[in-house]
Amino acid sequence: xxxxxxxxxxxxxxxxKQGSYRHSIRVCMAAGCLSQHEGTxxxxxxxxxxxxxxxxxxxxxxxxxxxLCAQGPLVMVDDSxxxxxxxxxxxxxxxKALDKKPVKRIQSSLNIPFFQxxxxxxxxxxxxVDPESIEDYISRDGYAALSKALGEMMPGxxxxxxxxxxxxxxxxxxxxxxxxxxxxxxxxxxxxxVICNADEGDPGAFMDRxxxxxxxxxxxxxxxxxxxxxxxxxxxxxVRAEYPLAIDRLKTAIKQAKRLNLLGDNILGTEFxxxxxxxxxxxxxxxxxxxxLMASIEGxxxxxxxxxxxxxxxxxxxxxxxxxxxxxxxxxxxxxxxGGQWFASIGTENSKGTKVFALAGQVKNTGLIEVPMGVTxxxxxxxxxxxxxxxxxxxxxxxxxxxxxxxxxxxxxxxVDYDSLRMLGSMMGSGGLIVIDDTASMVELALYFMEFCxxxxxxxxxxxxxxxxxxxxxxxxxxxxxxxAEDLExxxxxxxxxxxTSLCGLGQSAPTPVLSTLKxxxxxxxEKIAAPPAEEAAS
Amino acid sequence: MAVRSRIKTLKIDGRDVSAHEDxxxxxIAEENGIFIPTLCRIEGLSLIGACRxxxxxxxxxxxxxxxxxxxxxxxxxxxxxxxxxxxxxxMIIELLFSEGNHVCAVCVSNGNCELQYLAQRLxxxxxxxxxxxxxxxxxxxxxxxxxxRNRCVLCARCIRVCDEIEGxxxxxxxGRGIDARVITDLDIPWGDSETCTSCGKCVNVCPVGAIxxxxxxxxxxxxxxxxxxxxxxxREAKK
Amino acid sequence: xxxxxxxxxWLDGCSGCHxxxxxxxxRLLELAEHIDIVYSPLVDMxxxxxxxxxxxxxxxxxxxxxxxxxxxxxAHTGILVALGDCAVAANVPAMRNPFKVQDIEARAxxxxxxxxxxxxxxxxxxxxxxxxxIHEIVKVxxxxxxxxxxxxxxxxxxxxxxxGRQPDLINRTRPGA
Numbered sequence: 001x002x003x004x005x006x007x008x009x010x011x012x013x014x015x016x017k018q019g020s021y022r023h024s025i026r027v028c029m030a031a032g033c034l035s036q037h038e039g040t041x042x043x044x045x046x047x048x049x050x051x052x053x054x055x056x057x058x059x060x061x062x063x064x065x066x067x068l069c070a071q072g073p074l075v076m077v078d079d080s081x082x083x084x085x086x087x088x089x090x091x092x093x094x095x096k097a098l099d100k101k102p103v104k105r106i107q108s109s110l111n112i113p114f115f116q117x118x119x120x121x122x123x124x125x126x127x128x129v130d131p132e133s134i135e136d137y138i139s140r141d142g143y144a145a146l147s148k149a150l151g152e153m154m155p156g157x158x159x160x161x162x163x164x165x166x167x168x169x170x171x172x173x174x175x176x177x178x179x180x181x182x183x184x185x186x187x188x189x190x191x192x193x194v195i196c197n198a199d200e201g202d203p204g205a206f207m208d209r210x211x212x213x214x215x216x217x218x219x220x221x222x223x224x225x226x227x228x229x230x231x232x233x234x235x236x237x238x239v240r241a242e243y244p245l246a247i248d249r250l251k252t253a254i255k256q257a258k259r260l261n262l263l264g265d266n267i268l269g270t271e272f273x274x275x276x277x278x279x280x281x282x283x284x285x286x287x288x289x290x291x292x293l294m295a296s297i298e299g300x301x302x303x304x305x306x307x308x309x310x311x312x313x314x315x316x317x318x319x320x321x322x323x324x325x326x327x328x329x330x331x332x333x334x335x336x337x338x339g340g341q342w343f344a345s346i347g348t349e350n351s352k353g354t355k356v357f358a359l360a361g362q363v364k365n366t367g368l369i370e371v372p373m374g375v376t377x378x379x380x381x382x383x384x385x386x387x388x389x390x391x392x393x394x395x396x397x398x399x400x401x402x403x404x405x406x407x408x409x410x411x412x413x414x415x416v417d418y419d420s421l422r423m424l425g426s427m428m429g430s431g432g433l434i435v436i437d438d439t440a441s442m443v444e445l446a447l448y449f450m451e452f453c454x455x456x457x458x459x460x461x462x463x464x465x466x467x468x469x470x471x472x473x474x475x476x477x478x479x480x481x482x483x484x485a486e487d488l489e490x491x492x493x494x495x496x497x498x499x500x501t502s503l504c505g506l507g508q509s510a511p512t513p514v515l516s517t518l519k520x521x522x523x524x525x526x527e528k529i530a531a532p533p534a535e536e537a538a539s
Numbered sequence: 540m541a542v543r544s545r546i547k548t549l550k551i552d553g554r555d556v557s558a559h560e561d562x563x564x565x566x567i568a569e570e571n572g573i574f575i576p577t578l579c580r581i582e583g584l585s586l587i588g589a590c591r592x593x594x595x596x597x598x599x600x601x602x603x604x605x606x607x608x609x610x611x612x613x614x615x616x617x618x619x620x621x622x623x624x625x626x627x628x629x630m631i632i633e634l635l636f637s638e639g640n641h642v643c644a645v646c647v648s649n650g651n652c653e654l655q656y657l658a659q660r661l662x663x664x665x666x667x668x669x670x671x672x673x674x675x676x677x678x679x680x681x682x683x684x685x686x687x688r689n690r691c692v693l694c695a696r697c698i699r700v701c702d703e704i705e706g707x708x709x710x711x712x713x714g715r716g717i718d719a720r721v722i723t724d725l726d727i728p729w730g731d732s733e734t735c736t737s738c739g740k741c742v743n744v745c746p747v748g749a750i751x752x753x754x755x756x757x758x759x760x761x762x763x764x765x766x767x768x769x770x771x772x773x774r775e776a777k778k
Numbered sequence: 779x780x781x782x783x784x785x786x787x788w789l790d791g792c793s794g795c796h797x798x799x800x801x802x803x804x805r806l807l808e809l810a811e812h813i814d815i816v817y818s819p820l821v822d823m824x825x826x827x828x829x830x831x832x833x834x835x836x837x838x839x840x841x842x843x844x845x846x847x848x849x850x851x852x853a854h855t856g857i858l859v860a861l862g863d864c865a866v867a868a869n870v871p872a873m874r875n876p877f878k879v880q881d882i883e884a885r886a887x888x889x890x891x892x893x894x895x896x897x898x899x900x901x902x903x904x905x906x907x908x909x910x911x912i913h914e915i916v917k918v919x920x921x922x923x924x925x926x927x928x929x930x931x932x933x934x935x936x937x938x939x940x941x942g943r944q945p946d947l948i949n950r951t952r953p954g955a
Contacts, residue, residue: 306588306608459719460589466634469717470668501591643954644925659952664921672875
């Protein structure tokens, strides 16, 4: 059972082992690339290495997401050569090219803004460590933060450090993480819980998925530190069942952490006990809402309840509960390792650190990126993203998923931070960023998101249950060109109602895509209404 | 007797009122004869805050809050009947009407229906949204009762009374959003339910004509809701 | 003083609202001093006049004939009153909406008919796919709920309109009765 002193020994041994290889070939084994090669590339590489008799000299390892998903499957050699759209047939060439010139036909450039403009904290290990090896994680300073927290800091110091970092919740709300931790730590109770919300469900978003698949130990470490800070002994990861790979890797990671006494009783030989269990979501988007999520963990129907009381006072089974999202927990270990001040030096005045975005839509470099808060949308889309596909004109950028809004191209120089996005009628959200080119209809886009909210409404409160269905109905009419001027007015009234009277965030934010497209692209709605056909149509 | 919570003074619609801090605005309003509409709430069952009809405005708060879930605070100024609230409430009722088959003219609960009452009280003179024409299952399998899901407003009173008072938990909810519906046991016909005790509590708490007694004519199908208050008071006293 | 011209119209409804109208009894005589009924199932006039001040419409829009009629009425009317739940909410006629017109016709004209079963293709107006309340087709100025609205309510509505006021029906009417 390792103690504080033994952790560095494991680290040193692993580093030595890895350093003994002359070359390291890393194969992406995250969902995006894996879905195309099912592990065949790694196997082919291992075989090719064996065929050349290089087993002792060349390491082949499966790693997590390298980000440039659009060009996958990706293979990286020695941090310096990136291969794209690799197939198993390329393995022999890749191995033969070691110590020689890279294989030209599949070589990708690392010398592009996509890689150069990113700053990696959350994804620092993604694409580098083997997500199924705890030793590999430890070799990259993994669990050093936990060791530091348990060995050198009081729980209050940990909370202070998070507070000083200025970290805000990455799940969408943007609430100050330190404040949340502080509230839960002050709550008086023998039993407290820590929950990691991994019920990522926004269309086009896969940030949390990638983190879980690429670096699961980082989440366990973050949660365990949180447990120590707030006085909890038990943690739950609520992960959607549609992420089987993430679930497998989390299961493996939990087992490994228990083996090395980094989870369980007397962690690292201290008095601190902490355990983590997985809970699988059955596919309801609303279970990402914290009160619905807790109901689901408790085994009840996943529908939200009014707040207050907030989970920090009255959470899981009525006990004080800390709920943070995957990316929030992913930031914890680096903050403890490097200090809150270090983290606060990155980003903007009110939005600290970095943000991971899943870049999707009509953009060349779709994939996963991490940028410091405050970079502009232009940098993200035009430089990192490489601009629109087919060189169509850029029309808008959608952030925040079905709860977020569309930002028109004239605001492309807006810095990406919580407050700027909100001022434009959108939101940071969890990190989905969809690029829309000028061939898209904004009314249809609003219709799409409304359909999503309608199908995902739990049905508990009337404004969301029926309001989303009636808004969907009205939008459909507008899209089909059957709407009257009064319909637009009615749509706006319903948006107002649903936003202000719904029980939970799902309903309250469901009208946002409509409102933001109405704000910036009203003419597209009016064009559809301008020439109504002779009444008849559908009725 | 335990010491009761502290007294708070507050204003509701301009009137000075005092209340215990553990009382909700809804209770305080009722004690003072101030009407706040409700639908999912029924005295004697837990609160779920689902219907959103009891939303109120509080001075200085930027969100509307449900009166059933908001407690008295010193000096708070509550508004229960603003133009904005009236509009929202009417629209919520319109949405309910548009969602189901609420044809009062042919409903056994005509004249004894909380939805119909609210429509009148909240000034709904027509529904601006097209009717969604649901085709939901009607369950006639129970010996004495009928469930017409087309008339259900999903207030979940049946679910709560069966669970919290009768202790049978025959009722539950299935599906989501506009497809959510009440079910008996694991969605088997009501008549086949092994947990149902046929106590009829769900019939009596149903605010509309969704759960009714067979063989009753309009005017006969009155519902008795006072039993709940009586039962819960007796249980409290026993404790 | 010039009398207010009034039309009453019967679309898809049971005529109960018109019964309720007649149920005003002797008050009809009093009203007759202020209004002229220029078009109605109760008077012998084939075509809708060029202009009426008030049109009181019972029933929902169910057939092609209803549809054409209501457009015509709207075009030639000052104040359009939707009278009763069928006009306001489509009510009982709309209970056929979940079914297909074909199925309804088959049921009515084929399945349940012994002698010469056939779906009429002349004289009887074509059913529209869905029955709609009037305001979903044309603009309505006054909504009078009830199945039927009481004679008192109808009397109130007419006297208010004659006096040039918008009737305040909040709390006076409700769906159903």
